[in-house]
Amino acid sequence: MTLLPDINWPLIAHHLAQLAVAYVLSVPIGWNREAASRGVGLRTFPLVAIACCAYLLIGRDVLSGSESHARLMYGLMSGIGFIGGGAILKQEGTVSGTATAAAIWSTGAIGTAVAWQRYEIAIVVSIITVITLRALSPLKRFAHSNDKRKKRYRETHGE
Numbered sequence: 001m002t003l004l005p006d007i008n009w010p011l012i013a014h015h016l017a018q019l020a021v022a023y024v025l026s027v028p029i030g031w032n033r034e035a036a037s038r039g040v041g042l043r044t045f046p047l048v049a050i051a052c053c054a055y056l057l058i059g060r061d062v063l064s065g066s067e068s069h070a071r072l073m074y075g076l077m078s079g080i081g082f083i084g085g086g087a088i089l090k091q092e093g094t095v096s097g098t099a100t101a102a103a104i105w106s107t108g109a110i111g112t113a114v115a116w117q118r119y120e121i122a123i124v125v126s127i128i129t130v131i132t133l134r135a136l137s138p139l140k141r142f143a144h145s146n147d148k149r150k151k152r153y154r155e156t157h158g159e
Helices: 009-035 044-062 067-085 098-115 119-135 137-157
Strands: 089-091 094-096
Touching (some): 009 044, 009 119, 009 137, 098 119
Antiparallel strands (some): 089 094
16 A cells, blocks of 8 residues: 555656745735735645645645535635634734634645545645745744834934
8 A cells, every 4th residue: 555646756746836926926915915014924824825726726626516526625625724713812902823824724725635545735835834934934024024113213213
């Protein structure tokens, strides 16, 4: 018995390209929100984009019109969104936990892909989620330092 049966590497490359487009297109939106200190930002938007893309890639490839499978997928997506919502906290004008909520949703996509034996999607979503949570943290800190500089400027110049 093999652990990873017949992984289609060209299909992984294809899905990686699709997920990368969703990711790249969402980063400027996340950067904009991050720079504006909106709580949801640089890490959250790419994670939500790749999670949505992954759910639809899975659905496109495995749900050949079966209404029961579609209902199952809708239920999973809603349930994971509800769980992720529980990770979001708001206090004293700040929102935290949004990247965690998005990562929870991405994890739901990974689980769904594995359940449908779509390992290539699960692998790609897992890698992108980890990279997002780890590699974009320095950019997140930079965006917040810019925001603090702008606030100090406004305070000192009376704007």
